[in-house]
Amino acid sequence: MFSKSGDIDITVDSDRCTRCGACEASCPSRILSWEADELQLSNPGRCIGCGHCVAVCADSALSHSELPAEKFVEIENPESLDREDVKKLFIERRSCRRFLDESVSRGQVDKLIDIARWAPTSTNSQNIRFMVFQGRDAVRELAVETSRYYLALQRQLANPIVRFGIGLKVGRKTVAAYRLRMPAIVEMFTRTLAGEDDRLFYNASSVMLLFSSGLPHLANAGCNLAAMEILLAAQSMDLGACFNGYALTALIRDRKMRERFDIPGGYTVGAVIAVGKPDGVFYRVPPRNKRRVIWRG
16 A cells, blocks of 8 residues: 555653553554564565554554544444445446436546445555546447457457457457357447447446456456445446456456556556446346355365
8 A cells, every 4th residue: 555665663651541452453464463562563564555454443552653633434323333224225226228318527536436435456466546537428339349349259250360369369269159149249349339329338437447456366356346345336326337258358358448547557447437427217126046155165
């Protein structure tokens, strides 16, 4: 989260501290320990800046030199969260594929991003970046580039030699699935390119792109966690949102497309989300598959 120069300092207000040991127990880097009634800090360079030590102290006795106390958000009542309301939000969230011809304001999108900042990241890296295509023209630009990618892919898959090479890279089953769906995909993106029917973003007024640095699988995981917070936050704000796999796949596989939209090298694109005013209301939740669980131990 911050530059690990090793110059951090964690101090204790002895008048407030009750020596409960919660700070030591909650530190993921194990750099805190109580010795002779004093809190010892070892290997400060290993601190990831998660702030657990300060956050877990019921007596506000700890201070972290890199995390000012005034920047912490106070939790008024840790036990007040209504679990049933949270469950209801999770279950009733639906992917929106019908948007009204109304724009979502930049302020509303900014609220979604502000919420997504709190999503967990590997070693508290907080390295997720956001790109917002705001307005129909900007969204259409992304739709056009995505459509061109799939129409080019259709031409490539028609060549058996190229198809074999792509199969070695992404797997034969993936290639077979694309070929099976390609007629529908070609029709969909041809209509999108012609401006006849936005079958990609469904006329959403905003599209959010999330990308992150670091190891690709961890970067992807961080983007997905932030994306889920955006989807849930949008639901709570009476906005419609839809995770878009077509644009995500195109951005992951097409280097020129990433360069076209100024995605820095070394960054993994992990999520693309369309956001807009929903056209319609859901009155029931469709059934889901039965749980498939492997219990060990």
